[in-house]
Amino acid sequence: MSSARQIGVTELALRDAHQSLMATRMALEDMVDACPDIDAAGYWSVECWGGATFDACIRFLNEDPWERLRTFRRLLPNSRLQMLLRGQNLLGYRHYGDDVVDHFVEKAAENGMDVFRVFDALNDPRNLERAMAAVKKSGKHAQGTVCYTTSPLHTVEGYVQLANQLKDMGADSIALKDMAALLKPQPAYDIVKAIKDETGLQVNVHCHSTTGVTLVSLMKAIEGGADVVDTAISSMSLGPGHNPTESLQEMLEGTGYVADLDKMLLGRIKEHFAAVKPRYSQFMSSFNVETDIFDSQIPGGMISNMESQLKQQGAGDKLKEVMEEVPRVRADAGFPPLVTPSSQIVGTQAVFNVLMGRYQVLTAEFADLMLGYYGLTLGEMNPDVVAKAKEQTGKEPITVRPADLIPPEWDELRDDAAKLEGFDGSDEDVLTHAMFPKVAPKFFKERPQGPKNVGRDPAELEAEKLAAAGDTGSGPVR
């Protein structure tokens, strides 16, 4: 075994796993007891922070996300803490001024973040460059990300080109990010090998398990040269989540690769989350495995969004038409990967097309996408649709980096935050408000009440359900 190549592992239990499996609802207090074991298990990094965790903290859990980060830093002193950063969007849903990007990265680093996985939904490198530069400046690990999708235009060469651009930005490593579990074994091998050969950088691979094939893809990615792979401890794995950490480690036995994690500690981490998980059953779906997305390209979450939009319009029977419209809309927009926010933008436009006639009405977001305000997509935009976007919005198409049009905004954001009840004066609070301006005011006000754990004891939930049923008579409920 001495000649076996070491494969690093990024543990996802504290971020993406509970985001994917239980709507990001896990409270910090349900994670802390696992931290000493996670810290000692031998992971390459521990992912623990990102847009959805930040959002859920202030929206549902009355937890300060910065305090969560500082807690992880304290409880995981020997680990690389890792976060997912949406490039110029940071953790929010719009492009921010460069000065805000700088402030955010500086504060995240200061509070304990080590590895910044920076991505853009459209794979437009210009949306990554400021964040990458800020990470480099902070002295932390800048991981440039290639989002994986499939289309007639997406090629191994294209992914390698993007990886090279990320290397030019100073990337310490390249992540291949497969948020929709579309990455099959052979492309995993081909892309990782080409990126590795071309850039010489560390390559990390992130796959979801939705389609059931991606542990095989991780095997092939490792054979192709991947250095680090993302997994989640088994009790927090599979379904729309990720491949199990223990399975990854066991799978490698005898292959010439080894993931050197402490099995005893993995067992304890597994038991910890196995005990916690039932408390969040009301947020979990019964999703098992689904390969339809290979043909439709439409992620499960996007289908349910479109379905509920259609139902609101009394057109629930039109889902099939909409699903057939999606690939056309995606093609007209130059084949963006379908991931937040592009999945919502394309999906809603497909609904509009079916209900009101093709491109009779454009959503503001879709018009912006067609006019370049989200950045460049790989393919050409359909010029007829671009013309309609101009006509409907009165806006001109742009080709510059979208953030170039955003003036410095830090001072104004600070002033806005300062007006809020409960604002504590810190840059962290300014950033919290900047990311989630609709949610932060209420959070600042209620923060003193302390964290709210929304997990529920399964027996308690069951008892309530039964009580509700029994509570229809006039007597006491036994």
Next chain:
Amino acid sequence: MSSARQIGVTELALRDAHQSLMATRMALEDMVDACPDIDAAGYWSVECWGGATFDACIRFLNEDPWERLRTFRRLLPNSRLQMLLRGQNLLGYRHYGDDVVDHFVEKAAENGMDVFRVFDALNDPRNLERAMAAVKKSGKHAQGTVCYTTSPLHTVEGYVQLANQLKDMGADSIALKDMAALLKPQPAYDIVKAIKDETGLQVNVHCHSTTGVTLVSLMKAIEGGADVVDTAISSMSLGPGHNPTESLQEMLEGTGYVADLDKMLLGRIKEHFAAVKPRYSQFMSSFNVETDIFDSQIPGGMISNMESQLKQQGAGDKLKEVMEEVPRVRADAGFPPLVTPSSQIVGTQAVFNVLMGRYQVLTAEFADLMLGYYGLTLGEMNPDVVAKAKEQTGKEPITVRPADLIPPEWDELRDDAAKLEGFDGSDEDVLTHAMFPKVAPKFFKERPQGPKNVGRDPAELEAEKLAAAGDTGSGPVR
């Protein structure tokens, strides 16, 4: 794609999948509507019959298992029907006389069976030879099986030797059977390649998905030369079951291998079982994935058996001790694979050892195992324990084929069956009674009432639960 090697697929939905996921409870009527699509999807074979389905049919479903077989034959006219046969045990729990083996195989073939996967829990080829000969005589496909396990004595060479012995028996193909999901990718490759190179026969691979690694193992088995792999349609897959059929097919894209199944039909089969499955939720566990078995060698079902035995003795706190005792007992017995019935025999003896002192009391079955009455294990038996077995039972160890000691018994079995109310005079009924003598009498009597579907509408189940809770007051339950 024209040069891609074709990989056959055995669909498990009709047998092992519902056996593994829902305690073998699926009624025939919940399968029939999927049959035309299964028949046309392009499978190499359709597994649909075995010991547990036979047992469940007469014990829980009031279904004649032979009628089930004939129905599959009628509904799947273009498919190879496949069954799992426990060698000299047939579908029962003891060794049968050779004449019964002959009768059983003849009748199964006559009623429509095409492929007989013949195995023995101890991998003792002498327990397979009569059944293999009977299949050959019937003109059907004889698939000799190698049960996979790990121990200090189990080697690639040993598995190849067994495969060669099966070839000498006339095997049309060799199955590598991994009932406990212990088969990791590298051994899968090594063993399949060696068996393929040595025997030149078709190699089929059967893996469960329990440990999460075995789709990778199927990939490596295919790279090693496997011709056919076993999977279950996605809505009936994963957990203690099997890898998803659709994922297998998708995984192969671009690899130089192809499983040429009709995707549209797979989609319909998936939908069929997705709709049926919730009716059996009361039989399903929430099991997700578990890698502990790689170290403990103790399958999940065996742990729960031992746990309930301990609890009955008021010794529920001794489980850890028992789990540590199991490997020693297995070693003393010559490292049998832990699969029915050896898992129960070894597990119960481990419980006895912990509760009463090591080998102070032997179970009758464990004594028989030590004395050779189940056949030979790969390793040497511990002579001290063999001596105790002799002493406690007064029986002598044997080295002959166990069934050599069983005289012809068909006529007697026919006479026994003839005495039963509801016996229809057929050889099939004689065999049903021979396999399950404790269950068949009641079944014969109640057979005229027709099949009982134990699946339940989830809404109905829920309503009953609520009603039971509300029904504690005196007023009407609304």
